[in-house]
Amino acid sequence: MPRVLIATTGSLGDLNPMLAIGDHLRALGADVDFATYPCYERACHENGFRFFAIGGSGDYVHTLRLTRDMLDEQSFDVFVDRVNFDQLDLSYQQLLEAAAGADIIVAPSHVAPAHLVAEKLGIPYVACALCLIHLKSTATIGTEEYKRLSASAARWHSVLRKLRESQGLSRKVLPFASLLSGVTLLLGVLPPYLLSPADLRIPSLEVTGYAAFPRTRKTLRDDVLSSFCDERTVAFSFGSFADACDPAHFFTESLAACRMLGLKCVYLSKRATPAMLEASGPDFMVREDVAPADVFPLVGITAHHGGTGTLVAACDHPKPMIIVPFFLDQPLHAARMNALTGCPQISARDYDRHSAAEALKLALQHGHSMTEKIRGLAAQQSDGAERSAHRILSTLAGARRLTLG
Numbered sequence: 145m146p147r148v149l150i151a152t153t154g155s156l157g158d159l160n161p162m163l164a165i166g167d168h169l170r171a172l173g174a175d176v177d178f179a180t181y182p183c184y185e186r187a188c189h190e191n192g193f194r195f196f197a198i199g200g201s202g203d204y205v206h207t208l209r210l211t212r213d214m215l216d217e218q219s220f221d222v223f224v225d226r227v228n229f230d231q232l233d234l235s236y237q238q239l240l241e242a243a244a245g246a247d248i249i250v251a252p253s254h255v256a257p258a259h260l261v262a263e264k265l266g267i268p269y270v271a272c273a274l275c276l277i278h279l280k281s282t283a284t285i286g287t288e289e290y291k292r293l294s295a296s297a298a299r300w301h302s303v304l305r306k307l308r309e310s311q312g313l314s315r316k317v318l319p320f321a322s323l324l325s326g327v328t329l330l331l332g333v334l335p336p337y338l339l340s341p342a343d344l345r346i347p348s349l350e351v352t353g354y355a356a357f358p359r360t361r362k363t364l365r366d367d368v369l370s371s372f373c374d375e376r377t378v379a380f381s382f383g384s385f386a387d388a389c390d391p392a393h394f395f396t397e398s399l400a401a402c403r404m405l406g407l408k409c410v411y412l413s414k415r416a417t418p419a420m421l422e423a424s425g426p427d428f429m430v431r432e433d434v435a436p437a438d439v440f441p442l443v444g445i446t447a448h449h450g451g452t453g454t455l456v457a458a459c460d461h462p463k464p465m466i467i468v469p470f471f472l473d474q475p476l477h478a479a480r481m482n483a484l485t486g487c488p489q490i491s492a493r494d495y496d497r498h499s500a501a502e503a504l505k506l507a508l509q510h511g512h513s514m515t516e517k518i519r520g521l522a523a524q525q526s527d528g529a530e531r532s533a534h535r536i537l538s539t540l541a542g543a544r545r546l547t548l549g
Contacts, residue, residue, distance in 0.1 A: 161355035196242035253278035277475030353528030375444035384466035387415035401500035
């Protein structure tokens with residue numbers, strides 16, 4: 145029985161697709177372990193996976209120390225610093241211990257220690273691109289955009305070079321570039337419609353499709369919410385970044401925009417403030433324990449941040465949408481969806497009641513054509529979890545044949 149170690153950091157949007165892949169790997173006869181943040185231990189155990197902690201004690205939000213100032217153009221640098229390099233030595237040692245006896249390591253592309261540990265142990269490494277930023281950062285190395293990050297990149301190279309030297313790993317001229325250049329296989333675990341022809345030319349990339357985690361939750365048991373929602377209701381779901389940096393602002397402006405157009409508002413936030421949860425009115429609701437996929441089928445319009453999982457959920461229930469991207473992959477997804485469907489997009493730093501109302505008005509005006517285009521995109525989606533699991537095991541089998549040969 146092959147032992148697969150799946151390592152992931154980041155938000156639930158990073159964890160859930162990997163859980164889906166792990167579920168299919170297990171069904172195919174693999175022994176699957178997870179190495180991830182301590183805050184996800186319960187989720188791993190509930191789904192029957194052995195758990196190993198990597199990183200410090202904080203969750204994704206606390207690790208990133210999210211604030212509104214991360215909406216500026218340097219947010220990519222800050223994100224890479226905090227999620228990968230602030231605790232790189234610790235995460236590497238923890239992952240090295242977790243990988244003892246593993247036959248293959250599978251990880252999202254942003255998990256920096258994964259390729260180092262696989263190299264140290266001499267086992268295959270499969271990287272999963274869960275969003276466009278994973279591919280874009282690779283494709284743009286050496287371009288003007290990459291040069292803009294030269295100061296940060298120089299430090300990243302230095303940190304990785306020192307770790308390589310301390311672990312007896314081979315010297316590399318650009319060790320940061322080896323995050324993906326040294327992979328055994330790069331899986332595009334994201335909706336195929338997000339990819340451009342340029343993305344598809346990336347070496348070693350195989351697109352499997354988004355890996356949707358099987359929903360084990362019970363059917364929505366919120367009769368009040370179900371009765372409230374109708375075709376004139378907008379569901380807002382802006383993800384963990386909005387929740388962490390300023391949930392009250394995004395809720396207040398969203399509700400005001402709805403009232404300007406005579407619409408109703410359902411605002412979803414896992415970190416809603418007490419004032420938000422205590423507020424009530426005939427034209428709005430706030431929920432902190434309801435998944436977007438549970439609400440999107442009930443409403444007439446969706447407004448979201450463009451994170452991969454939330455975007456897929458919105459496309460699975462085609463209807464007019466607006467996208468409010470914050471940082472990293474989200475602006476890329478928003479631009480791509482705007483080009484494909486015409487859905488309006490608003491930068492998070494420009495989001496207020498007036499910009500939101502204009503975007504919602506535009507979405508309503510072009511609602512039918514937008515819905516049909518979204519429906520066409522959703523039809524392209526396949527079971528990325530199953531396809532990814534098969535490719536991971538076939539890659540392992542191929543690596544073993546090479547070793548034996």
